[in-house]
Amino acid sequence: MTHVTAQTGAEDSLAPVLPSSPAQEERAARFIEVRGLEKTFAGDGAPVQALRGLDLVVPEGSFLGVMGQSGSGKSTFLAVLGGLSHPSAGEVRVDGIDLYGLPGERLADFRREYLGFVFQSFNLVPYLTALENVLLPLAVKRMPAAEKRARAIEVLGRVGLADRSRHLPGKLSGGEQERVAIARALVNDPPLLLADEPTGALDSETTTEVMELFAELHREGNTIVMVTHNLEIRRYFDRTVVLKDGRLEGGPPAGEAG
Amino acid sequence: MRLHHVALGNLRRRWSRAAFLVATLVIGVATVVTLLTMSRALTVQAQNELETYGANIVVAPRTDDLSLSYGGVALGGVRLQARELREADLSRISTIPNSRNVAIVAPELLGAVEAKGRQTLLLGVRPGDEFELKKWWRLDGRPPAAGDELVAGSSAARRLALRNGDTVALDGRDFRVTGVLEPTGSQDDELLITGLATAQRLLGKPGKITLVQVAALCSDCPVEEIAVQLGDVLPGTTVTAMQQVTKNRMHALDVFRTFSYVIAAVIIAVEALVVFVTMMGSVNARTREIGIFRALGFRRSHVTMLVLLEAALASVAAGILGYLVGMGASYLALPLFAEGLHVTVVWTPLLAAGAVLLAVVVGSLGSLYPALHASRLDPTVALRAV
Ligand SMILES: Nc1ncnc2c1ncn2[C@@H]1O[C@H](COP(=O)(O)OP(=O)(O)OP(=O)(O)O)[C@@H](O)[C@H]1O
Ligand SMILES: [Mg+2]
Numbered sequence: 001m002t003h004v005t006a007q008t009g010a011e012d013s014l015a016p017v018l019p020s021s022p023a024q025e026e027r028a029a030r031f032i033e034v035r036g037l038e039k040t041f042a043g044d045g046a047p048v049q050a051l052r053g054l055d056l057v058v059p060e061g062s063f064l065g066v067m068g069q070s071g072s073g074k075s076t077f078l079a080v081l082g083g084l085s086h087p088s089a090g091e092v093r094v095d096g097i098d099l100y101g102l103p104g105e106r107l108a109d110f111r112r113e114y115l116g117f118v119f120q121s122f123n124l125v126p127y128l129t130a131l132e133n134v135l136l137p138l139a140v141k142r143m144p145a146a147e148k149r150a151r152a153i154e155v156l157g158r159v160g161l162a163d164r165s166r167h168l169p170g171k172l173s174g175g176e177q178e179r180v181a182i183a184r185a186l187v188n189d190p191p192l193l194l195a196d197e198p199t200g201a202l203d204s205e206t207t208t209e210v211m212e213l214f215a216e217l218h219r220e221g222n223t224i225v226m227v228t229h230n231l232e233i234r235r236y237f238d239r240t241v242v243l244k245d246g247r248l249e250g251g252p253p254a255g256e257a258g
Numbered sequence: 259m260r261l262h263h264v265a266l267g268n269l270r271r272r273w274s275r276a277a278f279l280v281a282t283l284v285i286g287v288a289t290v291v292t293l294l295t296m297s298r299a300l301t302v303q304a305q306n307e308l309e310t311y312g313a314n315i316v317v318a319p320r321t322d323d324l325s326l327s328y329g330g331v332a333l334g335g336v337r338l339q340a341r342e343l344r345e346a347d348l349s350r351i352s353t354i355p356n357s358r359n360v361a362i363v364a365p366e367l368l369g370a371v372e373a374k375g376r377q378t379l380l381l382g383v384r385p386g387d388e389f390e391l392k393k394w395w396r397l398d399g400r401p402p403a404a405g406d407e408l409v410a411g412s413s414a415a416r417r418l419a420l421r422n423g424d425t426v427a428l429d430g431r432d433f434r435v436t437g438v439l440e441p442t443g444s445q446d447d448e449l450l451i452t453g454l455a456t457a458q459r460l461l462g463k464p465g466k467i468t469l470v471q472v473a474a475l476c477s478d479c480p481v482e483e484i485a486v487q488l489g490d491v492l493p494g495t496t497v498t499a500m501q502q503v504t505k506n507r508m509h510a511l512d513v514f515r516t517f518s519y520v521i522a523a524v525i526i527a528v529e530a531l532v533v534f535v536t537m538m539g540s541v542n543a544r545t546r547e548i549g550i551f552r553a554l555g556f557r558r559s560h561v562t563m564l565v566l567l568e569a570a571l572a573s574v575a576a577g578i579l580g581y582l583v584g585m586g587a588s589y590l591a592l593p594l595f596a597e598g599l600h601v602t603v604v605w606t607p608l609l610a611a612g613a614v615l616l617a618v619v620v621g622s623l624g625s626l627y628p629a630l631h632a633s634r635l636d637p638t639v640a641l642r643a644v
Contacts, residue, residue, distance in 0.1 A: 079638045084553055105557040112555020120642070123550050127271035128264065135259035137554040148259055168271070184554070 027096050031060035031223055032081070032192070036090035039076050039246075050076040051087070052246035058225070058239075060191075063218040065237030066227045072243040074227040075120070075196055081225065082115055082194045083107045094192060112137060116185030118195040123181065124169035130180045131156060131165035137188050155183040159213060175206035182213060193217065195226040199233060211236050261560065265567040276572050279536050283576030283617050284583055286529035291584025291613050293518035296592055299603055301511050314391065315485055316498045318469040319343055342367075342466040345454075347492055351472065354487035356480065362473040364391045367454060369461040369468075371428045374418050380428065381449045382457020382467075391473045395446070398422060399437020405456050409437040413447040429460060526620055533624025537569060541632040545639050552637035565629035566622055573621030577614030584613065 037054040040047050050073040058064050068074050079085040081092055083099045092099045094114060102110060111117075124133045134152040141148075156162055159179040169177055178198060185193055195214070199207040207230070215236050218224055226237070234240060242249045269276040319341035343365075351363055367382035385401035399422045402408050408428075410420045415438045420426055424435045433452065441447055458464045470492075474484055485497040541548070548561055556564075588603045 075638075075642070082553065084637045105559065108552065108555050108557040108560075110555075111553060115555075117553045119550070119553075123546065125264075125267075125547055125550060127267050132259060132263070132267060136264070136551070139259045139261055139264055140556055140560045145259070152259075188555075 028060040030057050030093075031062075031095060032056070032058035032225070033093040034081070034090070035092075037077075037080060037087050037092065038089040039073075039080055039085065040088045050246055051080065054090070054246075054248055056241065056248065058223070060223050061218075061221050063214070063224045063236065063238045064226070065234055065240040066225060066243060067229060067231075067234070067240060068243035068249075069229060073246040074229075074243050076246075077243065078194055078196050078225065078227050082117060083111050112141065112188065114191050116188065116190040116193045118178075118181050118185045118193065118198045120197040120200050124177055124184075126169055129166050129168055130161060130172065130176075130183075133169065133180055134184045134187050136184060141188075152183075152187055155186045156180070158186065159183045173206075174202055175209060178202060178206070178210050179213065182210070186217070191223060193222055193224040195224065197228055197230075198226065199228065199230060204232070207233065261564050262567055262571070265564055265571055269568055269571055275536070275540055276568075279533065279569070279572045279621075280576045280579065282529060282532045282536065283573055283621060284580040286525045286620065287577055287580025287613050287617050288584035288587060289525050290522040290616060291581055291609060292587040292591060293522055294609060295585060295588040295603055296595060297511065297515040297518050299588070299592055300514070300595060302602075302604065304511060314499075315472040315474060315481065315488060316469055317343070317472065317488055317492055317495050318498070320494055320496045341494075342463060342468060343470065343492065343495065345465050345467050348467075348470065350491040351470075351488065354484070354491055356474075356484045356487055359474045359480075359484060360472055362387050362391045362471075364388045364471040364473070365454060365467040366469050366471065367457045367461065367463065367467050369457065369463070371450070371460060373426055373428050373450065376418070378414060378418065378428075379449050380457055380460065381451045382454040382461075383451055384454050388451075388471075391471055392446070394442060396440040397437045398440065399435075402436055402452050405453065406431070406433050407436045408433045408450050408452040409439060410435055411439050411447040411449040411451070412441040414450055415439075431460065526616070530620050530624040533569070533621055534627065537565065537625045537628035538631065541565060541628045541635075544632075545635050546642075548632050548635050549637045549639040552635075558633035561633040561635075562629045565632050566625055569621045569625035569629075570618055573617040574614055576621070577617030578610075580617060581610045581613035 034054050034056040037051050038049070039051040040049050054077065066074050066077060076085065080087050081094075083092075083102075086100055091101070094110075097110065097114075099107060099110060124130075125136065128136065131149075131152055134156055135148055138148045138151070153162065153165065156165055159182055161176060161179055161183065164172060164176060164180075169180070172180065178201075182198070185195075193214075198214075199210055202210060211233050214224060214226070218236075218238070226233075345365060348363060348365060351357065351360060354360070364384060364387040366388070369380050369382075370377050371380045372378070385403065389395060389397070389401050397409065399409065408426075410418070414420070415435075418426065420435050420438065422435055422438055425432050426435060427433070428450070433450075439446065439451075452460075454467070458466060472484075472488065474481060481499045485499045489495060489497045551561055551564070552558075585603065585605065592603060
């Protein structure tokens with residue numbers, strides 16, 4: 001993986017300087033580091049404790065499956081991991097960066113440069129074409145327009161949708177929409193892919209198609225965290241953790257590769 | 259792909275909401291443009307009138323009785339004919355120091371006659387002078403020439419059922435109608451107009467006149483001075499500079515303009531509120547989408563900018579459209595206010611730019627809070643299943 005050293009411009013300031021190779025290996029082994037993570041939702045009635053103290057270390061290049069029943073806190077965990085939702089306690093480090101220690105808008109910059117999100121139920125922007133949806137993460141990035149386009153067309157080709165670039169999401173099948181969403185997550189060449197139930201709305205054939213795509217990305221060295229309650233796709237993960245009532249249950253203990 | 263591409267995509271493909279926003283702004287901008295254009299056109303018209311007609315001065319006998327007035331000047335009870343001027347005294351006008359500024363001297367004799375059993379005002383004039391002085395008179399027919407001819411004001415013609423070519427008896431003497439005046443909106447509409455000598459004979463006042471209209475044709479004559487000089491050579495008279503009348507109209511226009519500004523301000527305020535409500539609705543309908551933007555790494559400020567950009571783009575379109583609609587409305591509405599006067603709508607690039615600026619300012623102001631609200635939305639909604 002060359003993400004860290006390939007970063008340029010604004011990204012540089014996000015990543016601590018890498019002095020030596022052993023340090024780099026240490027960072028790769030502890031690519032994602034979660035400590036004492038808690039999340040409580042205040043809500044109207046009684047507060048909901050969605051996460052009750054999670055500890056987890058994920059090495060670079062993993063394909064981690066986060067499983068568990070509905071309401072067990074999977075999406076909440078992914079949101080906190082992805083810098084979308086401040087935890088009530090604990091900390092999250094990705095590539096050595098303390099996410100919730102970042103000042104102000106830098107968390108948004110972190111998401112843009114480090115993360116690719118693939119959401120439950122596609123979540124494409126309905127009034128933008130497939131190509132425009134893929135371009136979206138680059139819209140707020142300083143980069144020549146031609147380069148952005150070339151990059152977006154490349155990833156669309158990568159997910160096998162080069163000929164659908166001008167279609168609006170409504171004109172695409174579920175599997176195609178999902179693949180556009182994956183292309184969008186990949187366009188920035190992020191070090192970490194986060195997927196929430198990406199196959200939730202797909203039939204089993206399309207599910208296999210999409211999972212093969214993720215498996216290929218994994219083989220290429222991408223780090224992926226995928227939330228699902230679909231046991232059938234468990235075989236694609238190289239490690240799995242199970243959430244129950246906001247706690248980790250079973251799976252390999254924290255810090256150990258799967 | 260940049261932020262404005264996203265904004266444009268939304269406006270284009272979800273055009274109905276954008277259309278509502280644009281329509282709202284168009285109404286406001288158009289109203290403001292119409293009000294400003296009209297008050298401007300009416301002002302220009304009044305100024306032109308001042309210059310074209312110069313300063314008309316009315317010389318009338320001094321009186322304490324204000325029961326009747328004509329041409330903005332109070333006349334002593336006309337029927338009683340308490341006082342008159344002598345036609346012979348008119349020659350003194352040419353002796354005043356500013357006599358070279360005096361272009362026209364039009365004596366008038368006013369009196370009541372009976373026509374078709376009704377009391378009617380008769381005005382005796384020197385047709386040549388009178389019609390030159392009253393350039394705004396539009397005559398269907400020709401001025402009265404020989405002794406027993408007359409021209410009827412529009413209201414008098416209607417009241418007495420007079421048409422061009424008719425014959426009518428005034429105090430038992432037959433007159434031929436040679437023309438009818440188009441409505442002037444003044445008391446001239448009530449008159450029957452005939453030659454001065456004829457009127458003097460009919461009213462039994464030979465050599466007498468009721469008042470004199472004097473035209474000083476120049477754009478900035480020393481009107482007040484001329485008036486004083488006239489008063490000196492014609493003792494026992496009241497001399498009124500009729501420029502006063504136009505000035506009064508200018509004052510009325512000022513009031514109209516102030517009123518326009520107030521209306522415009524109210525409309526703009528309402529407008530901003532409607533924009534606010536529309537944009538707030540739009541933002542709340544797009545929480546998931548905004549969550550996606552945030553998850554993909556848009557900063558809060560990017561989301562704020564995106565919403566403001568959409569509002570600004572719609573506003574620019576509304577500004578241009580509103581300007582055109584407003585100018586169109588001015589063409590339609592102006593005749594209603596100008597009442598037969600010749601008024602032209604003026605196209606100014608400044609107003610066009612102002613209209614666009616107004617739309618953008620109102621659109622952006624109304625969208626400011628919705629834009630900030632959008633940037634503060636919880637991005638995790640993007641993760642929730644539909
Ligand atoms: N914004 C919120 N406010 C209040 N409670 C919330 C909020 N988001 C999640 N929760 C609660 O937190 C708990 C965990 O929710 P979460 O969405 O993480 O579950 P999940 O494992 O993703 O479920 P699913 O498989 O159905 O997607 C649930 O009890 C849920 O009701
Ligand atoms: Mg979930």
